[in-house]
Amino acid sequence: MFYHFAPVQGHTDAPYRHFHAFTYGSESIYYTPFIRLEHGALRPRDLKDFTSGLNDNQKLIPQIIFRDKDELSALVRLMIENGASEIDLNMGCPFPLQTGHGRGAATVANKDLAHDVAEIIANNPGITFSVKIRLGFSDADEWKNLIPELNKVEVSHIAVHPRVAKQQYGGQLILDSFKEILDQSKNPVVFNGEIHTPQDIDKVLNDFNGINGIMIGRGLLARPSLIKEYLSGKEWDKADRVEEMLKFHRLLLDYYSDTLCGDSQIISKIKPFWEYAEEEIGRKAWKAIKKASNMAKYNSAVALI
Ligand SMILES: Cc1cc2nc3c(=O)[nH]c(=O)nc-3n(C[C@H](O)[C@H](O)[C@H](O)COP(=O)(O)O)c2cc1C
Incomplete structure (x- = not known):
């Protein structure tokens, strides 16, 4: 398989x-x-x-x-x-x-x-x-x-x-x-x-x-x-899944921060990371991420997860 x-x-x-x-x-x-x-x-x-x-x-x-x-x-x-x-x-x-x-x-x-x-x-x-x-x-x-x-x-x-x-x-x-x-x-x-x-x-x-x-x-x-x-063979509970997802996100965000120029480029590359994860991370954080217009707002939104 x-x-x-x-x-x-x-x-x-x-x-x-x-x-x-x-x-x-x-x-x-x-x-x-x-x-x-x-x-x-x-x-x-x-x-x-x-x-x-x-x-x-x-x-x-x-x-x-x-x-x-x-x-x-x-x-x-x-x-x-x-x-x-x-x-x-x-x-x-x-x-x-x-x-x-x-x-x-x-x-x-x-x-x-x-x-x-x-x-x-x-x-x-x-x-x-x-x-x-x-x-x-x-x-x-x-x-x-x-x-x-x-x-x-x-x-x-x-x-x-x-x-x-x-x-x-x-x-x-x-x-x-x-x-x-x-x-x-x-x-x-x-x-x-x-x-x-x-x-x-x-x-x-x-x-x-x-x-x-x-x-x-x-x-x-x-x-x-x-x-x-x-x-x-074992389903993880949501807290573990989200914790690991945040680690994955951090690695990707650090990579984009090192290789791209300026907030708007970084934000446009990293935001899609969460596009399908509304149920996983909760509506409040998901909506705040969607709305974030600069890195400070984006980081605060991710901190809501
Ligand atoms: C935004 C978006 C982009 C996609 N891009 C591709 C692509 O480049 N090549 C491809 O074969 N399928 C592409 N797909 C289709 C997916 O590979 C997959 O077949 C489809 O989402 C159904 O599987 P899922 O229900 O597991 O998502 C795309 C799907 C979406 C939603």
């Missing part, structure tokens, strides 16, 4: 991943947020995130996003040139800016592209590929084009977030479709979506016999100890 920390743009960048792995042990597999082409080259800040020395303490898989065969081939070549031996293919992003250009979740129903993806995977035997998908863009059956193509090749896993892109990040998970993918995929399948507690992990493992792993995004941002707790 593998545990994956889902990529989340604006949150799980190199400093966050580094201090998360440092604080909670590196049991998880980490991913870069999606890397994309800009003017025919890798976007510089994406490349910096992938090649950062801060990645040394974790297993990291870079993720790419593409709309057609040309973009995919170019990205794979550039990633290999920059040292990648594993590549995750984003076929699930629901952001309109990406789907509007045919990327992310808009690729699931693209029959020609499904064939191209399989071909490119087959033509790069030295690279371990994985794929992250949604069920489709607007129809929960769109994956039925893609999975048979992926069955022709070997990937390390297919992580499935069982929603369509139109649902964005809310609404019911479509679990029957997840089960169908699990039955039909010849490649290992990973479950991703709405896991917030150790009990949620147990339920997914229990409901979906045969999955190869669990991928958690917002649940880990809210409760960064979740996988560590689960693997230790």
Whole structure:
């Protein structure tokens, strides 16, 4: 069983991943947020995130996003040139800016592209590929084009977030479709979506016999100890969880204070740390953090936790 920390743009960048792995042990597999082409080259800040020395303490898989065969081939070549031996293919992003250009979740129903993806995977035997998908863009059956193509090749896993892109990040998970993918995929399948507690992990493992792993995004941002707790076999009480989270936060804040210039830069990088943690740290502190407009106010807000 593998545990994956889902990529989340604006949150799980190199400093966050580094201090998360440092604080909670590196049991998880980490991913870069999606890397994309800009003017025919890798976007510089994406490349910096992938090649950062801060990645040394974790297993990291870079993720790419593409709309057609040309973009995919170019990205794979550039990633290999920059040292990648594993590549995750984003076929699930629901952001309109990406789907509007045919990327992310808009690729699931693209029959020609499904064939191209399989071909490119087959033509790069030295690279371990994985794929992250949604069920489709607007129809929960769109994956039925893609999975048979992926069955022709070997990937390390297919992580499935069982929603369509139109649902964005809310609404019911479509679990029957997840089960169908699990039955039909010849490649290992990973479950991703709405896991917030150790009990949620147990339920997914229990409901979906045969999955190869669990991928958690917002649940880990809210409760960064979740996988560590689960693997230790003992749920921590809230006081312990929050104490450890504050240690993690301190390391990240010190890093940003040493490397960034000025309060507003530091605040804009550190505030997202708490975005999903309202329940964990309490509404009062959470709201005060959200409102804080300078470091003095931010530090007082954190002291309310
Ligand atoms: C703000 C935000 C940014 C995200 N960025 C990425 C990304 O770069 N690549 C990706 O594959 N998924 C991205 N995701 C999706 C997550 O990886 C994950 O699939 C989704 O949040 C569902 O899992 P969860 O319920 O455990 O959070 C993003 C999600 C959110 C909310």
